Amino acid sequence: MKKVSFLLVLLMSLMLLVVGCVSEGGDESGGETDSDSSSGEEEEEADVETEVEPTDVETPDEFTFGAATVGGFWYTLAGAMSDAMSDKFEGTSTTVVEGGSVSNLLGLGEGTFHIGFSNGQTVPEALNGEKAFDEPIENVSTLATLYPNVFHIAVREDSDIYSVEDLEGKTVSPGIKGYSGELAFQEILELNGMSYDSLDGIEYIGTADGADLLRDGHIDAIAGMLAAPVSTFQELDTTVGIRLIPLSEETVTSLNDANEGYLPFSIEEGTYPNTEEAVNTVAGYTVLLANDDMISEDVAYELTKMVVENQGAWANISNVMSEFNAEFSVENNVGNLHPGAEKYYKEVGALE
Incomplete structure (x- = not known):
């Protein structure tokens, strides 16, 4: 038996x-x-x-x-x-x-x-x-x-990306295809009048490998639903330095209106070494x-x-x-x- x-x-x-x-x-x-x-x-x-x-x-x-x-x-x-x-x-x-x-x-x-x-x-x-x-x-x-699993968009500190719209023409890793982070990223792009067609490329890869690509300049940003703080991002921030891209209030409100499971969230100052002010985002x-x-x-x-x-x-x-x-x-x-x-x-x- x-x-x-x-x-x-x-x-x-x-x-x-x-x-x-x-x-x-x-x-x-x-x-x-x-x-x-x-x-x-x-x-x-x-x-x-x-x-x-x-x-x-x-x-x-x-x-x-x-x-x-x-x-x-x-x-x-x-x-x-x-x-x-x-x-x-x-x-x-x-x-x-x-x-x-x-x-x-x-x-x-x-x-x-x-x-x-x-x-x-x-x-x-x-x-x-x-x-x-x-x-x-x-x-x-x-x-x-x-x-909370917090939505992050991370770029290098020396990047010229400061908003979701600035991702146009850039290469982004949204994590593994079909995971919650990628699905959220697609919704966020759509709410900002964009899609994958607006980007230069997509790399489906895990967070640690994505960090290596970002460090080496092979991609421009990493997006994902991650429990903060992410140790991979902490390490990346102490080596090359990163910035987190905030979501607009309109994006946060629209996500919550469409799905109550997306709750407003603030990544607080000091969560990562170079995070000097709160970053507006959502969490599931x-x-x-x-x-x-x-x-x-x-x-x-x-x-x-x-x-x-x-x-x-x-x-x-x-x-x-x-x-x-x-x-x-x-x-x-x-x-x-x-x-x-x-x-x-x-x-x-x-x-x-």
């Missing part, structure tokens, strides 16, 4: 990865992250000590957790949370499956996953049945909003979602409590989780809260 179970999980994982690639020409993979991790690099092992009290609420025998590829922050965080879930829900196990922002939502909607990560700007698309989603997904809600927040039909109110309450009250453990894995708490989660929520999560946030005073 164990061999059969393993083969089924492997097959399910492969099918979800195919779905993710087909859905929008690609999908967040967690190793991207360029959207899903703080630097796009493999996460180092960290001490993760959680404090959970076992509960006797009725739970599934096994949870399935939609994360992302091995090496990305989503996969690492899902592994740490699944360990805590084993302590919280004694006698259960959790299988972490590689996926991505779109494929995780599809899996949640279909009942393949009990819980999973996604990007905040993808949630309204799923709820409304837009873009990668042929029909609305109505049985998914939020447990917690965790951290990583969210932990649940299938409403598979996760009861009691289980959702206990899951939300576990995630919020072990913030310190998650922050030890990556400092992108340093600002996360109950109030942060509620303030940046997009879409519907699970009734169990809502109960917890009201109990701790984060929600009226």
Whole structure:
């Protein structure tokens, strides 16, 4: 039976990865992250000590957790949370499956996953049945909003690019094709009366490799949805120096009007060594979602409590989780809260 179970999980994982690639020409993979991790690099092992009290609420025998590829922050965080879930829900196990922002939502909607990560700007698309989603997904809600993936446009400090419009005729890396950063970049170009045809060239490449091209003068800019600060950009700023290109207020407002998952965000002074003033942009927040039909109110309450009250453990894995708490989660929520999560946030005073 164990061999059969393993083969089924492997097959399910492969099918979800195919779905993710087909859905929008690609999908967040967690190793991207360029959207899903703080630097796009493999996460180092960290001490993760959680404090959970076992509960006797009725739970599934096994949870399935939609994360992302091995090496990305989503996969690492899902592994740490699944360990805590084993302590919280004694006698259960959790299988972490590689996926991505779109494929995780599809899996949640279909009942393949009990819980999973996604990007905040993808949630309204799923709820409304837009873009990668042929029909609305109505049985998914939020447990917690965790951290922002911030839209960056970085150029060399000696560049003549100071606005989105100045990218005309330039060569840009928008990250990996089909990832959230590229999709956001395309929308931003369109809102500024531009398209890829306005540029001299596009380089589909990861953040670290893109930084090498920018350093050597082979491209003019890097764009992406990244958890700030990006260590690759910090290093680049201390060597050749970089500038971050702001988005206009009109662009930020238009993005939010079209998709509530794009929230206004300011990259603060000092985030990078040469950032001397705040940079106006948007962010899409990583969210932990649940299938409403598979996760009861009691289980959702206990899951939300576990995630919020072990913030310190998650922050030890990556400092992108340093600002996360109950109030942060509620303030940046997009879409519907699970009734169990809502109960917890009201109990701790984060929600009226």
